[in-house]
Amino acid sequence: MADDTETSADSAPRSRRPRRGAGGVTLHEVARIAKVAPITASRALNTPDRVAPATLARVREAIERTGYVPNTLAGSLASSRSRLVAGVVPTVVGPVFQELIQSLDDSFAAAGYQFMLGQSGYNASREDALIEAIIGRRPDGIVLTGAVHSETGRRRLQASRIPVCETWDLTDTPIDTLVGFSHEKVGTAVAAHLVATGRRRLAVLTGDDHRALRRKAGFVEAVRAAGLAWDSGDGVPTGIVGAPTTAGSGRTGLIDLLARYPDIDAVFCSSDLLAVGVLIEARARGLAVPEALGVVGFGDLALSRDFDPPLTTVRIDGTTIGRLAARFIVDRVEGRPVAERVIDIGFSVIRRASS
Amino acid sequence: MADDTETSADSAPRSRRPRRGAGGVTLHEVARIAKVAPITASRALNTPDRVAPATLARVREAIERTGYVPNTLAGSLASSRSRLVAGVVPTVVGPVFQELIQSLDDSFAAAGYQFMLGQSGYNASREDALIEAIIGRRPDGIVLTGAVHSETGRRRLQASRIPVCETWDLTDTPIDTLVGFSHEKVGTAVAAHLVATGRRRLAVLTGDDHRALRRKAGFVEAVRAAGLAWDSGDGVPTGIVGAPTTAGSGRTGLIDLLARYPDIDAVFCSSDLLAVGVLIEARARGLAVPEALGVVGFGDLALSRDFDPPLTTVRIDGTTIGRLAARFIVDRVEGRPVAERVIDIGFSVIRRASS
DNA sequence: CTTTTCGAGGATAGCGCTACCATCATCGCC
DNA sequence: GGCGATGATGGTAGCGCTATCCTCGAAAAG
Structure with missing residues (x-):
């Protein structure tokens, strides 16, 4: 591959990558044109207030004329x-x-x-x-x-x-x-909110990523602590969907959850997108939100506020x-x-x- | 941060100690430990098949022991x-x-x-x-x-x-x-689609960014060419919202558009998010989609497919x-x-x- | 045997920039 | 006027790496 034999009669072998130093204008060139030492040109760029106005102007003009763009690679290397x-x-x-x-x-x-x-x-x-x-x-x-x-x-x-x-x-x-x-505390707080508003048949729909699962864990923990565990397994019916979560997986997730647990009265979703999917599916099947089903998301998308009904969610101040x-x-x-x-x-x- | 303890008894002023590259291990150090020249260590990293296996192993071990991470700044500078x-x-x-x-x-x-x-x-x-x-x-x-x-x-x-x-x-x-x-052609194609499906009272809801406006221009152009201009101004009723577009601006945009032109029968939105907002607002006010209002978006979000009704849109193969x-x-x-x-x-x- | 080839490794010289002094006027101050 | 204090500018020496030759020894070819 690395053939150095340039003897081929190729018509105009398109100039390969320039070799060393074939780059563009350097600071030295700018300095030469402005008739100052390179270091002064450097100062004109980095600490202009330490350069006399007249000199500064000369350097600036040289930069303008040459279209010089500093090589910050070299700068970083020298200055760390x-x-x-x-x-x-x-x-x-x-x-x-x-x-x-x-x-x-x-x-x-x-x-x-x-x-x-x-x-x-x-x-x-x-x-x-x-x-x-x-x-x-x-x-x-x-x-x-x-x-x-x-x-x-x-x-x-x-x-x-x-x-x-x-x-x-x-x-x-x-x-x-x-x-x-704390993602655990998010789960706990959502559980507390749902319990406080009278929900008794809580469920979770979550993506399978690390942090979402920790929110779920906090949620389940709090539901258990409130004595509201009602599923034979974890205590809380759970649907798990692959990341990234989408409205589509929210829809299918709700379908699946309802098939297994028809008397769910609230779902905590690990993302707003998931929750929006749940909202869409609920409406499509005539399940009234919030009357028959409470829905909570996570992330507070703009969309969530604009949805009908607007989505209860957890806001992180990014x-x-x-x-x-x-x-x-x-x-x-x-x-x-x-x-x-x-x-x-x-x-x-x-x-x-x-x- | 903290100054390293010099092993040498040299307590002379810092002039002796390199204060510039306070950084960590260098390739030279790795080379020294592996008892090869720096250039060989470099080759061991970049073109390992040009280095004898035994040498390669020594260099690799030195790298492992020192936790060396190449400074690619220097590498890029030297090799462009x-x-x-x-x-x-x-x-x-x-x-x-x-x-x-x-x-x-x-x-x-x-x-x-x-x-x-x-x-x-x-x-x-x-x-x-x-x-x-x-x-x-x-x-x-x-x-x-x-x-x-x-x-x-x-x-x-x-x-x-x-x-x-x-x-x-x-x-x-x-x-x-x-x-x-071509953004213009997107507009043209959407207009053709709506006209072909019997829409006659077309409108546009668009963000104010450059490309969205070009899609709009293509749309308006095509509507005019089809002889369906019906607004006294541009020919096509237009709502413009600030970027970035959101479902919220879609909702308010539709409200505004309907207030001015109650007999609109289709809206081309410059983004799917905008279109989703239109869908939400239409449903909220009991306007049947697609019967009473056709809605087209742009971008083909995952959400658009999962919405109810699923959104007609323009897909770009990113x-x-x-x-x-x-x-x-x-x-x-x-x-x-x-x-x-x-x-x-x-x-x-x-x-x-x-x- | 010599000559050629070749693969492994090395020495040197930068890449383009800035830190660190050093230099030399200018300037205020007593 | 002397003298340090300032301010503007410059020379030198790298930052950590790789391109470009080079050397050297051993195997292949004659």
């Missing part, structure tokens, strides 16, 4: 500062993390950092590859969102000494800093998580001490008409 | 290859680009590249900053998704000589390569766009010629019960 923060999400599919992502993007932009996102996907080896690729690029910080990282990945992150903020979950052993909430995560990272990068390394930002149960 | 492809989307909020993003991620992973995403946001200066930050990091390729890039941004991209693929749109003057479809875009980039990076620089992948109108 990249002004880049990398984020890891399992997937951007699904609306769950969108508010958080938006907030991270905004918060980092405001602090002068670029935020870029990688998907860890469903696959552990891909997650490890992503983490390694990220660490290898030496970003100033890493925000992990609900990634179930492998032990290898955790160790690498810890060893890298790069500021890390885990989000969207609460663990006992954070890699570095953490902003999240904006605040993002803001705090960004603050953790920026504080660490800029050498300020971080007092609390773990923040539980909680959640709120939003009561609407569906329960 | 980064194995990184950057993507730009206006926002990850909203489900529009998710299939495409997923496909890009998968396709690049399969080809051995990491894909990372940046949001250009609603703001032109933020977009320029993102583009500059991306170019500055010298990725092997850039995929633009529906970004309305400023003239500055376009020029910079072109000047950078980095392979670029624009997607999700068709323009006459691509920066480099392009995979997309998976194929992603695959082709990745092929463009990879071909260019690896020096293969690219025959067609522009691909129109078209779209399909999915007829379901809502129209």
